[in-house]
Amino acid sequence: SQQGEEDPQALSIQEGENATMNCSYKTSINNLQWYRQNSGRGLVHLILIRSNEREKHSGRLRVTLDTSKKSSSLLITASRAADTASYFCATPPTTSGTYKYIFGTGTRLKVLA
Amino acid sequence: ETGVTQSPTHLIKTRGQQVTLRCSSQSGHNTVSWYQQALGQGPQFIFQYYREEENGRGNFPPRFSGLQFPNYSSELNVNALELDDSALYLCASSLSNIGGRNEQYFGPGTRLTVT
Numbered sequence: 001s002q003q004g005e006e007d008p009q010a011l012s013i014q015e016g017e018n019a020t021m022n023c024s025y026k027t028s029i030n031n032l033q034w035y036r037q038n039s040g041r042g043l044v045h046l047i048l049i050r051s052n053e054r055e056k057h058s059g060r061l062r063v064t065l066d067t068s069k070k071s072s073s074l075l076i077t078a079s080r081a082a083d084t085a086s087y088f089c090a091t092p093p094t095t096s097g098t099y100k101y102i103f104g105t106g107t108r109l110k111v112l113a
Numbered sequence: 114e115t116g117v118t119q120s121p122t123h124l125i126k127t128r129g130q131q132v133t134l135r136c137s138s139q140s141g142h143n144t145v146s147w148y149q150q151a152l153g154q155g156p157q158f159i160f161q162y163y164r165e166e167e168n169g170r171g172n173f174p175p176r177f178s179g180l181q182f183p184n185y186s187s188e189l190n191v192n193a194l195e196l197d198d199s200a201l202y203l204c205a206s207s208l209s210n211i212g213g214r215n216e217q218y219f220g221p222g223t224r225l226t227v228t
Contacts, residue, residue: 033216033217035219040152040201040224041221041222042117042203042219042220042221042222043156043203043205043219045217045218088156090217100158100161100169101146101158101205102158103155103156103158104155105154105155106155
């Protein structure tokens with residue numbers, strides 16, 4: 001079963017615009033991570049936000065975490081054509097004895113030049 | 114580049130056959146996780162190895178098995194291949210499995226096609 005669910009499933013924007021993707025999860029977590037995947041290749045780690053953090057920045061990326069709503073958002077500012085990819089959130093549930101990362105279904109972002 | 118390598122890149126097998134996929138973890142990482150990613154889906158956790166022992170398993174049948182070696186590299190073995198096993202198989206290495214507090218670094222994946 002999917003722990004995280006990204007929303008929207010697909011997003012198409014013009015270059016220079018901002019892109020916002022959301023992730024909801026079900027169980028308590030220690031941290032939440034966002035990954036990017038280009039066209040069926042390996043996943044690239046973008047950013048990790050810990051459960052005691054509310055916001056984190058990395059370059060053009062801004063991630064927020066609301067543990068009370070069990071949700072996170074990823075904002076990509078001033079998007080570029082190279083940002084075209086699928087974006088996934090991943091959570092390692094804190095359930096005892098469980099160390100697996102559970103990925104959402106992903107948001108497919110297309111940035112039009 | 115994450116330093117995690119996987120081989121082979123692509124593989125075509127026939128239903129009923131067996132396959133072995135390999136992963137070399139990033140230097141210093143002691144934990145390797147394997148994921149299956151079907152087309153258009155997110156990665157699904159298969160299992161994780163920590164210091165040569167299986168440590169956590171997802172909802173996959175026993176014909177999916179693995180090994181981790183003393184140098185922390187790992188193998189994924191799939192027996193009695195089925196058409197639904199066609200997918201991208203990803204391995205990820207990390208420094209520690211404790212509470213998932215450390216980032217995972219993914220390899221480029223092995224694309225398996227079962228005909």
